[in-house]
Amino acid sequence: MPTRTAAKPATMAQALQRAMRDAMAEDPTVHVMGEDVGTLGGVFRVTDGLAKEFGEDRCTDTPLAEAGILGTAVGMAMYGLRPVVEMQFDAFAYPAFEQLISHVSRMRNRTRGAMPMPLVIRVPYGGGIGGVEHHSDSSEAYYMATPGLHVVAPATVEDAYGLLRAAIASDDPVVFLEPKRLYWSKSDWSPEAPAAVEPIGKAVVRRSGRSATLITYGPSVPVCMEAAEAAQAEGWDLEVVDLRSLVPFDDETVCASVRRTGRAVVVHESTGFGGPGGEIAARVTERCFHHLEAPVLRVAGFDIPYPPPMLERHHLPGVDRVLDAVARLQWEAGS
Secondary structure: OOOOOOOEEEEHHHHHHHHHHHHHHHOOOEEEEEOOOOOOOOOOOOOOOHHHHHOOOOEEEOOOOHHHHHHHHHHHHHOOOEEEEEOOOHHHHHHHHHHHHHHHOOHHHHOOOOOOOOOEEEEEEOOOOOOOOOOOOOOHHHHHOOOOOEEEOOOOHHHHHHHHHHHHHOOOOEEEEEEHHHOOOEEEEOOOOOOOOOOOOOOEEEEOOOOEEEEEOOOHHHHHHHHHHHHHHHOOOEEEEEOOEEEOOOHHHHHHHHHHHOOEEEEEEEEOOOOHHHHHHHHHHHHHHHHOOOOOEEEEEOOOOOOOHHHHHHHOOOHHHHHHHHHOOOHHHHO
């Protein structure tokens, strides 16, 4: 039983690195692979030190060939290994979609459950770092719409460690979305004895409230927390639900919150049209219709390719846009 040491400030990037390091130390079948993950330690240094500690055979630099990386990982998983693939930036994963959709997502179903697919695809995603096109996409809707994939999006240091460990241990393929602008967010955390977190598939209430529910995940969680604090000046007591996992989706926690508050806003960076918010709003409406005081609203990225860095602050959902949506929740109807 490890001795729990005093928690110290740690970043999300450090927690992710520790999760891979601990998984590799405990299980020799865990392999990390991707562009620049070895010698460089990854563009965001999330794999820093793994090649030195475990060797290049288990933390492997690959060519710039995403379809080849994921195709190789599929073969490794079929032969009993647990590959952890890094897609260097979100939109770099698109060339690998054929492997993802035709093989990764279907293997267990194709073999009637006989062949597991223990494969994690880490995707640094989202904006807020001044990246250009193909470096700041929020592609979760593509993954959510592909049966056979689990889709996870941590927002805290604790979840980054706990959810990645759970993803690596899973026999199902997991798309692990890492919010780039939260890589350097900090929290007091003990790497020797990390706090237990809720499993994949469970949402958590980050802030309790009575007036309305903000439903969000990943990089939009701290935005919603800030909006909820600012909303108090307007007399709104907002609850914030962090989904953590988009697939499986935690209807129970989300609907329990909306039934308490009667109003909901879904907040994410992905596009509004065809984005995750449409699915979430439909599920909430179907299950909570008689409890709703107003339609479920969405605050999302605009329906455009990701803009140049100088414009991204207008594109990304910010506190003001969240509060504007809250103000449109037909408060007079429920008063």
